Amino acid sequence: MEGDNKREEGLALLVIMVLAVLSLASLLVAFSYYCYISNKVAKHLKSLSISKNFSSFPFPLPSLLSSNLPQLLRCCFLVKEGKNEEREMVGRGSHAVGGGEAPVVVSERGVQVFTYRQLHAATGGFVKANVVGHGSFGSVYRGVLPDGRKIAVKLMDRPGKQGEEEFKMEVELLTRLRSPYLLGLIGHCSDGGHRLLVYEFMANGGLQEHLYPNSGSCGGISKLNWETRMRIALEAAKGLEYLHEHVAPPVIHRDFKSSNILLDKDFHATVSDFGLAKLGSDKAGGHVSTRVLGTQGYVAPEYALTGHLTTKSDVYSYGVVLLELLTGRVPVDMERPPEERVLVSWALPWLTDREKVTHIMDPALEGQYSGKDAVQVAAIAAMCVQPEAEYRPLMADVVQSLVPLVKNRSTTKACNSSSFHASKSPAKPEYGNSCA
Ligand SMILES: Nc1ncnc2c1ncn2[C@@H]1O[C@H](COP(=O)(O)OP(=O)(O)OP(=O)(O)O)[C@@H](O)[C@H]1O
Ligand SMILES: [Mg+2]
Numbered sequence: 001m002e003g004d005n006k007r008e009e010g011l012a013l014l015v016i017m018v019l020a021v022l023s024l025a026s027l028l029v030a031f032s033y034y035c036y037i038s039n040k041v042a043k044h045l046k047s048l049s050i051s052k053n054f055s056s057f058p059f060p061l062p063s064l065l066s067s068n069l070p071q072l073l074r075c076c077f078l079v080k081e082g083k084n085e086e087r088e089m090v091g092r093g094s095h096a097v098g099g100g101e102a103p104v105v106v107s108e109r110g111v112q113v114f115t116y117r118q119l120h121a122a123t124g125g126f127v128k129a130n131v132v133g134h135g136s137f138g139s140v141y142r143g144v145l146p147d148g149r150k151i152a153v154k155l156m157d158r159p160g161k162q163g164e165e166e167f168k169m170e171v172e173l174l175t176r177l178r179s180p181y182l183l184g185l186i187g188h189c190s191d192g193g194h195r196l197l198v199y200e201f202m203a204n205g206g207l208q209e210h211l212y213p214n215s216g217s218c219g220g221i222s223k224l225n226w227e228t229r230m231r232i233a234l235e236a237a238k239g240l241e242y243l244h245e246h247v248a249p250p251v252i253h254r255d256f257k258s259s260n261i262l263l264d265k266d267f268h269a270t271v272s273d274f275g276l277a278k279l280g281s282d283k284a285g286g287h288v289s290t291r292v293l294g295t296q297g298y299v300a301p302e303y304a305l306t307g308h309l310t311t312k313s314d315v316y317s318y319g320v321v322l323l324e325l326l327t328g329r330v331p332v333d334m335e336r337p338p339e340e341r342v343l344v345s346w347a348l349p350w351l352t353d354r355e356k357v358t359h360i361m362d363p364a365l366e367g368q369y370s371g372k373d374a375v376q377v378a379a380i381a382a383m384c385v386q387p388e389a390e391y392r393p394l395m396a397d398v399v400q401s402l403v404p405l406v407k408n409r410s411t412t413k414a415c416n417s418s419s420f421h422a423s424k425s426p427a428k429p430e431y432g433n434s435c436a
Contacts, residue, residue, distance in 0.1 A: 111174070111185055111186070111188070112186060112187030112188075112198070113187060113188065114187050114189040114191075114196070114198060116189055116191035116192065116196070119143065119153050119189055119196055119198065122144060122145055122146075122151060122153065123142070123143035124143070126139075126141055126155065130143065132152065132205060133205065133206070135154075135273075137154055137156055137157075137158075137163065137166060137197075138154060138155045138156045139154075139155055139157060140153070140154050140155075141153045142201060149186070150200075150201035150203075151201050152198075152200070152201045153197070153198050154196060154197040154199070155194075155195075156195035156196065163195065164195070167188075167190075167195045167197070170185070170274050171185070171188050171197070173251065174274060177242070177243070177247060177251065177274075179246075180270075181235050181236070181238040181269070181270055181271060182243075182271050182272075183199055183202070183262055183270040183273075184199065184200045184270075185197065185198070185199055186199060186200060202262035202263055202264050203264055203265035204262075204263035204265065204267055205262065206260070206262055207232060207258040207259070207263060207269070207321075207324075208257075208259045208324075210224045211224065211324055211325070211328060221364050222362065222364045224267075224325075224364075225368055226365050226368035226369040227368070227406075227407055228267050229365075230325075230373075230377070230402065230405050230406045230407075231267075231268075231269075231406050232261065232325065233321075233322055233325055233377070233402055234399065234402040234403065234405075234406045235268060235269035235270070236261050236269050236271055236318070236321065237318065237398045237402055238399055239269075239271030240253065240271065240314055240395045241394075241396050241398075243311075243314075244311040244395050245394065250311055252310070252311055252313065252314055253273075253314050254309065254313070254314070255295060256271070256298065256314050256317040256318055256321065257295050257320070257321065260272050260273045261321065296331070296332055297332040297342070297344075298316075298317040298321075299316075299317070300315075300316035300317065301316075301387055302387075302389050303316075310389060311394075311395070312390070314395075315384050315389075315393065315394075315395060315398070316384060316385055316389070318395070318398065319344075319380075319381050319382075319385035319392075320343065320344060320384075320385060322377065322380060322384060323344065323381050324343070326347075326360065326374070326378060326381060327343065327360050327362055328363075328364055328365075329343050329362075330343070331343045331344070346360075347381075348382065348385065351378040352378070354375050357371075357374055357375055357378045358371065358374060360378075361374060373405050376401070377405065380393075380398060380402065
């Protein structure tokens with residue numbers, strides 16, 4: 001009896017020991033896995049040169065690691081193609097700001113961390129005279145760095161969760177994505193409560209300013225000619241194509257509109273504002289569900305109704321911009337007769353009618369385009385804005401269709417100011433601009 005008890009006691013001890021050894025082994029496995037993952041993340045951060053100065057990075061490292069670990073790991077594999085483009089853009093912002101200011105952290109990808117003082121100095125103390133625009137993020141100021149580079153500084157004026165999220169998204173995406181068709185981020189500032197984004201200065205501002213000149217005071221006629229409009233359409237399409245098809249997972253812009261297409265001194269276009277961007281689903285035809293944001297008149301119907309967001313939602317918004325370029329009309333204009341207020345509903349029936357497509361064309365363009373080209377662009381716009389998301393084209397298809405319509409694609413000075421001319425014939429009042 002006593003022998004039996006001793007045997008059972010021995011057995012129990014053995015089981016406990018085996019369990020202890022197993023727990024120790026699993027702890028060891030978990031610890032090595034943790035080391036492996038931290039090592040990978042550290043390597044990735046090092047590759048972005050963020051690790052050089054953690055204290056200067058706008059987000060505290062622990063929260064960055066805990067909240068963004070999956071995203072960070074995904075971003076290790078983000079840029080799939082466009083390496084040549086990357087090389088073209090790297091170094092654009094690699095000069096340090098001098099003038100005895102606090103040292104600037106310059107990452108290998110050319111994104112700098114500024115102090116508030118430096119940007120205050122660069123914009124002349126954020127004086128009103130340097131304001132170039134206002135948006136939902138805050139005011140935009142023109143400025144000059146001590147090395148002479150012209151910059152646009154966006155000063156966040158509404159601290160809060162959403163603004164903070166947009167700021168992070170913009171910085172995270174723009175430091176990783178590089179394309180000649182996306183607006184380049186020169187740097188950012190996260191000094192105390194201040195949040196600022198520093199971009200290349202685009203001398204000709206937003207596309208909408210040129211499509212609807214003096215829209216506030218009525219009466220302006222767009223001087224953007226057909227050739228330039230087509231090139232802007234192509235370059236903007238290439239920006240979206242890059243986001244949708246050259247990075248993995250795809251990036252959905254979510255707020256594509258004419259004011260987010262910026263024009264440089266030669267009227268070359270870049271796509272801006274990724275604050276609202278969302279990383280798309282990896283699955284073919286997949287979607288991500290999200291709060292409905294974006295700008296009235298540009299939001300795809302399925303996204304507005306269900307919040308289901310896919311790259312095809314951007315294709316719809318692109319179609320609206322193409323319609324703006326064709327018609328010279330704003331997406332929603334409450335001053336027009338009811339049937340003409342919403343650009344898409346008004347234009348759609350005309351777009352597929354070869355004979356009547358000229359009825360919707362911007363009168364400022366008269367005599368500048370061939371009927372064949374107009375029909376072709378109208379057909380592309382019609383495909384993009386159709387209600388069935390799955391039948392909308394991919395941005396790569398849009399790019400392919402637009403390429404033959406753009407003359408002088410290879411010349412960087414294809415469109416200087418002298419190539420802009422006003423309509424030779426007087427504009428018909430109903431098409432003049434949004435105020436006509
Ligand atoms: N990099 C830049 N270079 C020159 N001008 C710029 C630049 N970025 C913005 N702007 C000007 O500032 C204006 C406001 O831009 P911002 O992106 O803040 O607002 P928005 O595009 O009009 O609206 P939203 O906030 O909804 O995107 C633009 O229309 C443009 O004229
Ligand atoms: Mg904008």
